[in-house]
Amino acid sequence: MIKVVIIGSGNVAVHLVEAFFNAENIDLVQVYARNLLSIKYLQTKVAITDDLSQLKEAEVYILAISDNAIEKVSSKLKNIKSLVVHTSGATSIEKLQNLGKKGVFYMLQTFSKNTEVDFSTIPFCIEAEGEKDLKTLEFLAKSIGKKCYHINSEQRQQLHVSAVFVNNFTNHLYQMANDICKRNDIPFEILHPLILETATKVMETSPFEAQTGPARRNDTKTIQNHLKLLNKKQQKLYKLFTKLISRNYT
Amino acid sequence: MIKVVIIGSGNVAVHLVEAFFNAENIDLVQVYARNLLSIKYLQTKVAITDDLSQLKEAEVYILAISDNAIEKVSSKLKNIKSLVVHTSGATSIEKLQNLGKKGVFYMLQTFSKNTEVDFSTIPFCIEAEGEKDLKTLEFLAKSIGKKCYHINSEQRQQLHVSAVFVNNFTNHLYQMANDICKRNDIPFEILHPLILETATKVMETSPFEAQTGPARRNDTKTIQNHLKLLNKKQQKLYKLFTKLISRNYT
Numbered sequence: 001m002i003k004v005v006i007i008g009s010g011n012v013a014v015h016l017v018e019a020f021f022n023a024e025n026i027d028l029v030q031v032y033a034r035n036l037l038s039i040k041y042l043q044t045k046v047a048i049t050d051d052l053s054q055l056k057e058a059e060v061y062i063l064a065i066s067d068n069a070i071e072k073v074s075s076k077l078k079n080i081k082s083l084v085v086h087t088s089g090a091t092s093i094e095k096l097q098n099l100g101k102k103g104v105f106y107m108l109q110t111f112s113k114n115t116e117v118d119f120s121t122i123p124f125c126i127e128a129e130g131e132k133d134l135k136t137l138e139f140l141a142k143s144i145g146k147k148c149y150h151i152n153s154e155q156r157q158q159l160h161v162s163a164v165f166v167n168n169f170t171n172h173l174y175q176m177a178n179d180i181c182k183r184n185d186i187p188f189e190i191l192h193p194l195i196l197e198t199a200t201k202v203m204e205t206s207p208f209e210a211q212t213g214p215a216r217r218n219d220t221k222t223i224q225n226h227l228k229l230l231n232k233k234q235q236k237l238y239k240l241f242t243k244l245i246s247r248n249y250t
Numbered sequence: 251m252i253k254v255v256i257i258g259s260g261n262v263a264v265h266l267v268e269a270f271f272n273a274e275n276i277d278l279v280q281v282y283a284r285n286l287l288s289i290k291y292l293q294t295k296v297a298i299t300d301d302l303s304q305l306k307e308a309e310v311y312i313l314a315i316s317d318n319a320i321e322k323v324s325s326k327l328k329n330i331k332s333l334v335v336h337t338s339g340a341t342s343i344e345k346l347q348n349l350g351k352k353g354v355f356y357m358l359q360t361f362s363k364n365t366e367v368d369f370s371t372i373p374f375c376i377e378a379e380g381e382k383d384l385k386t387l388e389f390l391a392k393s394i395g396k397k398c399y400h401i402n403s404e405q406r407q408q409l410h411v412s413a414v415f416v417n418n419f420t421n422h423l424y425q426m427a428n429d430i431c432k433r434n435d436i437p438f439e440i441l442h443p444l445i446l447e448t449a450t451k452v453m454e455t456s457p458f459e460a461q462t463g464p465a466r467r468n469d470t471k472t473i474q475n476h477l478k479l480l481n482k483k484q485q486k487l488y489k490l491f492t493k494l495i496s497r498n499y500t
Contacts, residue, residue: 067472090472108440110447110462123440149440158434159441161476162427165484166441167448168463169491170420175457175498177412184408190358190373190399191409191416192453197360198417199449203442207425212360213418222317222340226411233494234415240490241419244483248425 001027002140005055007073008064009033011111012087016064019119019144021045026143030056052076060085060136062105067091074098083133089160092153093127103128105137106156107145108163119144125151125159176234208248215245251277252390255305257323258314259283261361262337266314269369269394271295276393280306302326310335310386312355317341324348333383339410342403343377353378353387356406357395358413369394375401375409426484458498465495 004026006013013031020028028046033039036050047056052073055061063086065073070086075097077084084096085103096102104127111117124141126148128134134150141148151159174195181188201210214222223242227235254276256263263281270278278296283289286300297306302323305311313336315323320336325347327334334346335353346352354377361367374391376398378384384400391398401409424445431438451460464472473492477485 090475108444110444110451121443123443125440147440149437151436151440155434155436157475158430158479159436161479161488162430162436162441163444164463164476164488165423165427165430166445168461168465168495169423169487170445170448171452171457171461172491172495173415173419173423174452175461177415178452178457180408180412180415184405186401186405186409186412187399189453190375190397190401191412193371193373194359194413195416195420195449195452198420199445201360202421202424202428202445203439207421207428211418211421211425213414215418225340225407226414229408229411237419237490237494238411238414240487241422244487245418245422 001025002060002136002143003027003029003058004140005030005032005058005061006064007032007052007061009035009038010064010066011113012107013064014113015111015117015119016062016087016144017042017046019117023143026140029058055080058082060103060140062087063096071095071097083128083136085128085137089125089156089163092157093129094153101129101133103133103137104151104153104156105140106151108159110167120146122147124148125156127152127156173237176237180229180234211245211249213245215242216249218246218250251275252310252386252393253277253279253306253308254390255280255282255308255311256314257282257302257311259285259288260314260316261363262357263314264363265361265367265369266312266337266394267292267296269367273393276390279308305330308332310353310390312337313346321345321347333378333386335378335387339375339406339413342407343379344403351379351383353383354401354403354406355387355390356401358409360417370396372397374398375406377402377406423487426487430479430484461495461499463495465492466499468496468500 020026030047031039032049039048042048059082061084067088070091077098081100083101083103084098085105087105089106093102093104106125107122109122122145124145126137138148178188270276280297281289282299289298292298309332311334317338320341327348331350333351333353334348335355337355339356343352343354356375357372359372372395374395376387388398428438
């Protein structure tokens with residue numbers, strides 16, 4: 001059994017609390033939130049507090065808070081000797097201001113408050129300064145999930161920007177396609193199977209091999225026809241992608 | 251029972267032949283290929299030919315051939331009175347040069363020769379000049395699949411360019427993420443669950459609502475940090491997406 005305290009009440013905190021309740025090997029001893037009301041629903045199951053000076057003894061303190069708050073909140077944990085970790089993809093381990101041991105417990109997935117999370121599919125990216133702490137975080141990860149990777153702060157930053165490409169930017173492409181469909185009275189759902197196929201294909205084939213389409217074939221006739229159908233914003237993106245893709249295959 | 255002839259031996263043709271063999275209501279009477287050798291494996295199951303003047307009687311002739319060949323091949327079907335359809339997303343119904351009835355039988359999905367196709371998930375986009383022919387194509391589609399949409403030539407062109415956004419361009423974003431991972435010794439598989447989550451999310455939520463990330467939040471600090479991690483090509487794309495996304499939410 002590992003004793004854990006969770007600090008935070010956002011999406012990540014909420015889902016972690018739930019997962020730790022259901023984990024056999026984890027003793028969630030306390031949850032902290034700045035606003036006690038936000039975690040009042042937990043009080044029959046676990047100790048709650050809004051006072052950082054009243055934190056209970058634990059082996060790991062997990063900061064599931066916004067990136068901007070990590071420095072400030074961790075600086076208030078000076079008395080804590082055991083491991084303090086944050087859960088941010090974009091923040092270096094060095095931003096932690098506690099004087100004791102430091103680590104990172106980053107889950108690479110988008111969390112929504114009202115959507116259930118399947119932790120067995122989530123990659124846990126862990127970092128710590130010592131081998132023992134790394135083992136502790138690995139134990140934590142394996143208690144609620146399956147996949148655990150040792151990722152240092154430099155790699156985690158790169159992973160975070162990669163996630164922006166495959167999540168945020170991809171979603172914007174979906175939005176552009178949705179706009180085109182709407183304007184032409186086409187149900188967007190017609191594209192759902194293709195969206196899913198594109199996503200699952202790169203789990204079996206490398207994206208380089210999976211690439212198809214007029215840009216890869218350098219099919220200038222189709223490219224010209226497509227450009228005529230698009231508005232200025234869409235054209236700009238279409239042209240840039242076409243240039244980038246066709247360069248990769250010549 | 252509808253009598254069908256398939257003209258072509260590429261990916262789409264191969265999968266259609268297979269599906270029609272398994273369909274109860276369809277009588278596949280013949281398959282044509284320019285190169286007879288490429289369809290020789292079918293000869294125990296169906297009549298094959300490499301001579302367009304020797305086509306058998308059928309109610310529907312399906313041209314599953316490359317876009318560029320549609321005009322030429324259909325012009326050789328002048329004697330055929332019954333319905334001739336092509337399967338191209340990018341080609342107008344008017345490109346068909348046969349003198350009889352015309353239509354389109356477009357399946358919006360990427361086909362690979364060696365991957366099995368689940369026709370039950372594929373959207374069939376059909377077009378014809380008369381109500382009766384439309385019914386025939388709908389019957390054909392429902393015999394091997396489930397989802398059938400009436401899409402005219404103008405809409406189909408728009409759908410085709412939308413598919414380029416959600417398939418070709420999305421795949422290129424995966425490739426960029428893959429490049430970043432490779433350069434930093436990060437297994438690309440860490441991103442698989444996020445890729446899948448992003449794809450499935452827009453089947454429940456509109457892409458506009460599903461959008462997250464620094465560009466939507468206008469989080470300029472994270473954006474600046476990300477740009478420092480990228481090469482010139484990646485920066486160009488990152489900047490353009492960031493501009494387009496942030497404009498949508500201000």
